[in-house]
Amino acid sequence: MDTVETTTPRPHQENAAPRPVGESVTRLDAHEKVTGEAVFADDLQFGPNMLYARIKRSPHPHARILKIDASQALALPGVKTVVTGQSTPGFIGLYLKDRHIFCTDRARFVGDPVAGVAAVTEEIAERALDLIHVEYEVLPPVLDPEDGVRPDAELLHPELGSYEVANFIFPQPGTNIPNLFKIRKGDVDQALSEAAAVVHHTFRVPHVQHVPIEPHVAIAKVDERGRVTLWGSSQSPFAQRNLIASALGISQADLEVVAPYVGGGFGCKAGVSMEALAVAIAMQVRGRPVKLRLTREEEFYTTFVRQGLVAHFTMACDAEGNLTAMDNKFYWDGGAYAEYGVNMTRGAGYSSSGPYDVPNVRTDSFCVYTNHPVGGPMRGFGQPEMQCGLEQCINHLALEIGMDPMDFRRRNCVKEGSNLVTGMKMHATGIGECIEKAAEAIGWGHKDPPSAPHKRRGKGIAAMWKAPAMSPNAGSSAWIEMSEDGKCTLGLGGQELGQGTFTVMAQMAAATLGIPYDWVRIASPVDTKYSPYEWQTVASRLTWSMGNAVVAAAKDARRQILELVARSWEETPEDLDIVNGNVISAKSGRSSSLKGLVVYGLAKPGDQGWIGGPILGRGSFMPTYVTGLDPETGQGQRAVVHYTTGAQAVEVEVDLETGRVQVLRGASAFDMGKAINPDLVNVQMEGGLVQGISTALFECLQLKDGVVRNPSFVDYRIATSADAPRDMQSIIVEVPQDDGPFGARGVGEHSMVPTMPAIANAIHDALGIHPGAPPFTAEKVYLAMVDAGLVK
Amino acid sequence: MAHHKISVTVNGSVESVDVPSNMTLLTMLREKLGLTGTKNGCTAGECGACTVFLNGEPVNSCLVLAVECDGAEVRTVESLARNGQLDPIQQSVIDHNAVQCGFCTPGVLISARALLDRNPDPTEEEIRDALVGNLCRCTGYIRILDAVKDAARVGAAPGTGGSR
Amino acid sequence: MREAHPGLPDFDYVRPADLEEASRFLAQNPQTARPFMGGTDTFVRLRDGFWKETRYLVDVKNLDGRSEITFDPQKGLTVGAAVSMNQVVANPRVGSHYSLLAQAAHRVASYQLRTRATLVGNVCNASPAGDTLGACLLFGGVLRVHGVEGFRDEPLASFFQGPGRTALKPGDIVTAIRFPLPVPGSVGHYEKLGRNLLSDLAIVGVTVLGHPDSSTASGYRFHLALASVGPVPVVLPDLLTQAPVTPEALEEAAGQAMESCHPIDDVRGSARYRKLMVRNLSRRALTRVWEGLQSGYRGE
The missing domain is CATH 3.10.20.30 (Beta-grasp domain)
Incomplete structure (x- = not known):
């Protein structure tokens, strides 16, 4: 055991966060990602015993399945099994169990899995699909959420009333409405009748796709006793374990999910989408790994999509520019199954005032079943779609009463103590500062000349807020295990999707423990058998929730170390600290390296035995204070854990000859409480802004009669290296979160929430035209200019 | 077959x-x-x-x-890396935080290396043009462009990376 | 719904020893054998489930003398069938005499795709959205074709018959495309409108080539070709010859381009928008060329 005696005094910093929190250290995963060594799910090797799966899918948006004849497929050499809904009768779903793994009696969207094949090669499996003959009775589809709520609408889930559902989701049995969330605050009708200005707009926001560059892939293996191992590209290893085990009627302890690096998720790899298919197929070919990987085309129409939204806003203010009322109706296109999407409906409802203090609010947020692809979580969880319209209305209202839209937002934005739409009191927030700084960063109030005579420039701003939308008691846990040389391995169940969570967790662990950052290793890949529980990597909740668990685990390890050394040195733990990997006594000046003692303990004097033992720190965190909301009014004590707020401002230039909108510059300002790694926060803001620009200008899943007409990169365009604006400013605002680690709260999703309306408002500033719903394609903008008489 | x-x-x-x-x-x-x-x-x-x-x-x-x-x-x-020595473009991508999920990164690195091999001092427009076939959903691209620009400044150490 | 396969369907790869063998094989298997060069369109279409009957892919790019660009100051330019788009873009002879061709080739997809994509392949693919078709047509391109009966020439002017349909017959292999010398003083411009700035297919593409011409009343002659607004490229030859070239005349010619095309609605754009863009982008391209003719601009 190495013990170094020194007299170096302990450096003491009371105010600053301990290093390396607040420093832009290099990402932990960067090196292996630039060398090609980083392992993603499709890179795992399973040897020649592995089978390949392909899925037979419904070509109809809505149909009864009369008969499935797989005999020809089964006769094809190389085919090992064909699986249909008969083998998986159970229901699956996160908030509402409304989905079978394979369709049983009916198919509800084009792409709905009807049967699965496992064969010795992917080609044979694919060929077998043509040999499965399915007889359908085509049923009338529901293709618009406003049609879906009509009393005479075709019922897509007649069994809705019998589905198992979380207690904060309110399905309406006998309808196509799997959730209806209502807000009733104040007297909206009275406020509207007294208003100085009222605006009303409807927005039809289209479906978009997440488009991670890595497609979904899952490999499942079931042993002879029915124990399951699932390897996959997953944001939610633990939720998948739970949901799939429940659907199959096996113990969660008998389902192991192994989740290597995720090549981009943005929500589409949360919950369960295609993974259960691989497991269900593997059940029939025990002992053999079965790999299912989706084609890029399948990515576009068979996995979660960002729901479409039809939103009606009526908004009013008084003559001084104080918002007085909002009357909102949202119809979410939940798609064929709403197991996850129902909570977007709720999130949009409890945030339906936008980040504003509004005394009178009435909101009806309907989730509606349609025969469209399945709506699921996507970066922003409903807020980009909802706030796209809301923030355009705010702009319009400000202009209507002759106020600068920035000043109007500044005046009305929520402040600490504001009474929110749910009755919850707002915590301290930096939104005002975010609005001002974002506006200032793009030279708000100055109009620069366009770059050519046939172009026009405009500036726009939008504010935002978003709370982690999740189960109220979503938990996190972590452990820290010390190695002989004093370095440590940090166990966690949250997933590295590219957002840098492994890095910031290592920073928090190092800072709390008192060791250098590069002494921390992450126990990866996440494996539900060995990793500690984490609800899901969603909702921008990891820095806050898992961070709290990591800090608790590090504190636990630190306490054990200090108690051990204190005992050995006959001092009190309170006089000791761990600095840069050494235990130091402020009282005696003694110092000792962590080497050895964290595993072997310490010898008593005179070879009289030992004290201590291997150090294992553990920590967990779960919010316990979120309360239910009244189903009729949406009122309650505390709807959410907290809100992250912020704003974006952009300058655009519109080409009057083509309608093309180019974003010249954008500024993002968000209040994440504390930036654990400022540059990782900056790149989240940049990446989110460009993803936001991409959805604002290009992206739209073109659905016609339930069929996605552009399921490829050829016709579903996303922003490329040519489309990103050079001038992107990221502004960090830090108003601490009372229960966040080092004051931090999440910021991953937020940076694409205000982008669409900021661009829409800038287009309005340039042209005087309200562009409405995205995408603001060159065609849409040009034809709007023609219709407005601006060009011919 | x-x-x-x-x-x-x-x-x-x-x-x-x-x-x-x-x-x-x-x-x-x-x-x-x-x-x-x-x-x-x-x-x-x-x-x-x-x-x-x-x-x-x-x-x-x-x-x-x-x-x-x-x-x-x-x-x-x-x-790209030789004997534990990263190609300057790899190091530059790390230094600029130009990698997030990392799935597009291998392709980006090859396109960038190819650009620098044929044009050691590219303009920003040339970098954008050379990378337009490498979709990235995480970074917003600007860090990647900057990483290529900086790697060009550093140049390629003899015997590392590239297709020479 | 396009049901793309995870991989390529079954086929046999065939590499003939020479052109005769290649033509013979293709002619003997007219339904089941397809020639390919860079493969950038072929593989995508095969994976997408087009050409279900394909059993043989015949690699015709490694046959003799097809990977070169040659320039003869008297006869003009010859681009071998295996010459990639990137080679076209980078070639100094192309740049100095046929810069419009380089400009159009540069607008095809991405750099790594252009490593494999060929100019001749782009022409033979006969996509209405093909970026280089306009330039090839306006430069008077003639394909050198090897068929079962030996070599012949196919002028591009009569080559395109519909989307993906051309004058080629089973057994035909294009070995090169030749362009005569451009009229001295020619200036060209390609104006492409995609959904995002680069790499997209054209919603509308307008190619313009103009040159001084002492035999016309205006002293100039302009030719214009349109992409993505009909089943085959639309060519408007001999524009702006009658009266002095003025902004009004350019506008009128652009209107003529708009009236001459009959686009359809598809996922990339509506017919209404396309027509308006044909007018606006034709005006833009014609103006660029006109300015170039006056200032010595030779196109990008």
Whole structure:
């Protein structure tokens, strides 16, 4: 055991966060990602015993399945099994169990899995699909959420009333409405009748796709006793374990999910989408790994999509520019199954005032079943779609009463103590500062000349807020295990999707423990058998929730170390600290390296035995204070854990000859409480802004009669290296979160929430035209200019 | 379907591989040679995650048949670092936080290396143009552009990376 | 719904020893054999489930003398069938005499795709959205074709018959495309409108080539070709010859381009928008060329 005696005094910093929190250290995963060594799910090797799966899918948006004849497929050499809904009768779903793994009696969207094949090669499996003959009775589809709520609408889930559902989701049995969330605050009708200005707009926001560059892939293996191992590209290893085990009627302890690096998720790899298919197929070919990987085309129409939204806003203010009322109706296109999407409906409802203090609010947020692809979580969880319209209305209202839209937002934005739409009191927030700084960063109030005579420039701003939308008691846990040389391995169940969570967790662990950052290793890949529980990597909740668990685990390890050394040195733990990997006594000046003692303990004097033992720190965190909301009014004590707020401002230039909108510059300002790694926060803001620009200008899943007409990169365009604006400013605002680690709260999703309306408002500033719903394609903008008489 | 015995130099080593007619270079690299650094993002030549050097020029390996590579020279992301020394473009991507999920990164690195090999001092427009076939959903691209610009400033140390 | 396969369907790869063998094989298997060069369109279409009957892919790019660009100051330019788009873009002879061709080739997809994509392949693919078709047509391109009966020439002017349909017959292999010398003083411009700035297919593409001409009343002659607004490229030859070239005349010619095309609605754009863009982009391209003719601009 190495013990170094020194007299170096302990450096003491009371105010600053301990290093390396607040420093832009290099990402932990960067090196292996630039060398090609980083392992993603499709890179795992399973040897020649592995089978390949392909899925037979419904070509109809809505149909009864009369008969499935797989005999020809089964006769094809190389085919090992064909699986249909008969083998998986159970229901699956996160908030509402409304989905079978394979369709049983009916198919509800084009792409709905009807049967699965496992064969010795992917080609044979694919060929077998043509040999499965399915007889359908085509049923009338529901293709618009406003049609879906009509009393005479075709019922897509007649069994809705019998589905198992979380207690904060309110399905309406006998309808196509799997959730209806209502807000009733104040007297909206009275406020509207007294208003100085009222605006009303409807927005039809289209479906978009997440488009991670890595497609979904899952490999499942079931042993002879029915124990399951699932390897996959997953944001939610633990939720998948739970949901799939429940659907199959096996113990969660008998389902192991192994989740290597995720090549981009943005929500589409949360919950369960295609993974259960691989497991269900593997059940029939025990002992053999079965790999299912989706084609890029399948990515576009068979996995979660960002729901479409039809939103009606009526908004009013008084003559001084104080918002007085909002009357909102949202119809979410939940798609064929709403197991996850129902909570977007709720999130949009409890945030339906936008980040504003509004005394009178009435909101009806309907989730509606349609025969469209399945709506699921996507970066922003409903807020980009909802706030796209809301923030355009705010702009319009400000202009209507002759106020600068920035000043109007500044005046009305929520402040600490504001009474929110749910009755919850707002915590301290930096939104005002975010609005001002974002506006200032793009030279708000100055109009620069366009770059050519046939172009026009405009500036726009939008504010935002978003709370982690999740189960109220979503938990996190972590452990820290010390190695002989004093370095440590940090166990966690949250997933590295590219957002840098492994890095910031290592920073928090190092800072709390008192060791250098590069002494921390992450126990990866996440494996539900060995990793500690984490609800899901969603909702921008990891820095806050898992961070709290990591800090608790590090504190636990630190306490054990200090108690051990204190005992050995006959001092009190309170006089000791761990600095840069050494235990130091402020009282005696003694110092000792962590080497050895964290595993072997310490010898008593005179070879009289030992004290201590291997150090294992553990920590967990779960919010316990979120309360239910009244189903009729949406009122309650505390709807959410907290809100992250912020704003974006952009300058655009519109080409009057083509309608093309180019974003010249954008500024993002968000209040994440504390930036654990400022540059990782900056790149989240940049990446989110460009993803936001991409959805604002290009992206739209073109659905016609339930069929996605552009399921490829050829016709579903996303922003490329040519489309990103050079001038992107990221502004960090830090108003601490009372229960966040080092004051931090999440910021991953937020940076694409205000982008669409900021661009829409800038287009309005340039042209005087309200562009409405995205995408603001060159065609849409040009034809709007023609219709407005601006060009011919 | 016919199989073909081909000989192909991959990352400097001569490989003899038996490939069916319809196998792509991408599949051969990943499934026959275990070189999984090259990624499959779309199988249609649109996303660029599978970009490798073929006879010194970047190609979408999903749109090249393995059998066409008989006698050819292929280099993948695994060849960029030599003896533990990163290629300047790799180091620059790390330094600029130009990697997030990392799935597009191998293809981006090959496209960037290819650009710097043919144009050691590219303008920003030239960098954007050279990378337009490498889709990235995480970074917002600007960090990648900056990383390429800086790597150009550093230049390539002799004997590292590239297709020379 | 397009049901793209995870990989390529079954086929046999065939590499003939020479052109005769290649033509013979293709002619003997007219339904089941397809020639390919860079493969950038072929593989995508095969994977997408087009050409279900394909059993043989015949690699015709490694046959003799097809990977070169040659320039003869008297006869003009010859681009071998295996010459990639990137080689076209980078070639100094192309740049100095046919810069419009380089400009159009540069607008095809991405750099790594252009490593494999060929100019001749782009022409033979006969996509209405093909970026280089306009330039090839306006430069008077003639294909050198090897068929079962030997070599012949196919002028591009009569080559395109519909989307993906051309004058080629089973057994035909294009070995090169030749362009005569451009009229001295020619200036060209390609104006492409995609959904995002680069790499997209054209919603509308307008190619313009103009040159001084002492035989016309205006002293100039302009030719214009349109992409993505009909089943085959639309060519408007001999524009702006009658009266002095003025902004009004350019506008009128642009209107003529708009009236001459009959686009359809598809996922990339509506017919209404396309027509308006044909007018606006034709005006833009014609104006660029006109300015170039006056200032010595030779196109990008």
